[in-house]
Amino acid sequence: MALQPSLSPLIVAGNGNAPHTLEVYLDFVCPYSAKMSRTIDxxxxxxxxxxxKYDCKVKVIFRPQIQPWHxxxxLTHEAALAALRASPDQFWTFSRLLFDHQEEFFDRQCLNLxxxxxxxxxxxLASQVLSPGKVDEFRDLLTMKGTPNGGIPVTDDLKYNLKIARHNSIHVSPTALWNGLVASxxxxxxxxxxWNEFFASKI
Incomplete structure (x- = not known):
């Protein structure tokens, strides 16, 4: 349930001070993750x-779950983290847009790109929800700088989220955790x- 302060926009629903935490590991190019993202909303x-019914009792943390076989x-998760940095209040809006347009980033569609x-x-895609100035910042956050193999400005955020998933032995998307334990x-x-039955049994 740990969440470094700079990534607080990953709390995508509920009150940030709520006593219970639902963490949802989702991949932007996973159809089942897209379905879960719509359910969150x-x-x-x-x-x-x-x-x-459960006001102030539960918060939802979206956890980026990169699936390397896609x-x-x-790249889509980097983009979401760039949106988080550039315009935190639009992070979930952009994330939902990514899910809704995920087929454009499926393997076949990106094969020759x-x-x-x-x-x-x-x-x-980001230009649909971010202001022009924020789009420029977004683009800059996806631009390689520094060493030839040092990544981009959001690489450290990407590494943090990868380490969290590995630490919790998360393998598939979506995966949900309730108060830190996998809710299979x-x-x-x-x-x-x-969901009503689930919350009623847990709260």
């Missing part, structure tokens, strides 16, 4: 937000009924 958030997974071309596509019963196919 349509089902979980109304239940745990102001006026909801060639563009790392260079890394730079994919980053350019991601920047075009959670499914991306759950609707309001199942």
């Amino acid at each position: 349509s089902v979980i958030t109304p239940l745990i937000s102001s006026g909801g 060639a563009s997974s790392m 260079t890394i730079q071309q994919i980053r350019d596509k991601l920047t075009d 019963e959670v499914s991306s196919s759950w609707a309001e009924k199942e």
